[in-house]
Amino acid sequence: MAKGSDGEGGVRRRDLFKSAGAAAAASAFLNPLRAFGQEAGGGTGTPSVGPGPVEIALDVNGGERKLAVEPRRTLLDALRGDMDLTGAKRVCDRGTCGACTVWMNGKPVYSCMVLAVEAEGSEITTVEGLGTPDNMHAVQAAFVAEDALQCGFCTPGFVMSCAWAVKEHGTELTDETLRESVCGNLCRCGTYTHVVAAALSAARAAEGE
Ligand code: FES
Ligand code: FES
Structure with missing residues (x-):
């Protein structure tokens, strides 16, 4: 990365x-x-x-x-x-x-x-450029659906890393690949399990598009 x-x-x-x-x-x-x-x-x-x-x-x-x-x-x-x-x-x-x-x-x-x-x-693409509250990127929507945040401070960074992983790997995204993709992001609230679930859910959603 x-x-x-x-x-x-x-x-x-x-x-x-x-x-x-x-x-x-x-x-x-x-x-x-x-x-x-x-x-x-x-x-x-x-x-x-x-x-x-x-x-x-x-x-x-x-x-x-x-x-x-x-x-x-x-x-x-x-x-x-x-x-x-x-x-x-x-x-x-x-x-x-x-x-x-x-x-x-x-x-x-x-x-x-x-x-x-x-x-x-x-x-440069920031989290603001990925989607809006009315038109969220699949990963942003998945973070909401999977409850992948607590305080939310780490969330924009995680969203950008996850969205990149989904963009790069699409439906081929695996649990292991996703974990490697976000290994540079830390969450003090410990939302990791939900973050992984959200990213994999977004990748699966891409499959249906
Ligand atoms: S603020 Fe940039 S890596 Fe922590
Ligand atoms: S949700 Fe609080 S640091 Fe990650």
Whole structure:
């Protein structure tokens, strides 16, 4: 899974901060900076940005969003603070709980571990983009039907991980595959059994479509 610190396309925020200005960080920032022509001159080839805001554009839930963010701002904070999309939750803010899970280019990521500038040009799907209260995604409806939440704080993240598993595996989704797909999500209320039941129910519903 692309989610988290070391997955494909992921950059560990802690490491990124530690190596700011170093070649590794420069490489990680290369694409967004090039996209906006903000690479530093001087012939070093090392881009420099900030500390002021950088303009980025993202496709969020099917619509283009342009915003200016400081290079240190996470995708999670940009979604919640700048775009008023508060479905993804900030719980651990260090890539361990999964409450902030969104899809980036169709794959689940911990949005607290992705810098907003790193997501420039990407397609982002949040739980708000998956369905609405009047027109819920099959997984969202299954969470309600299977009583797969208690306090609900982990729920948006679980829904995004489960919906990805259903999207990827459809009717082939098994109990074991589902458990692997949500292994990066934690629930302090212990709803795991109901979460698994909901996801498998949604996968079975897809079979009848
Ligand atoms: S808030 Fe991102 S993984 Fe916990
Ligand atoms: S429902 Fe409370 S943390 Fe999961």
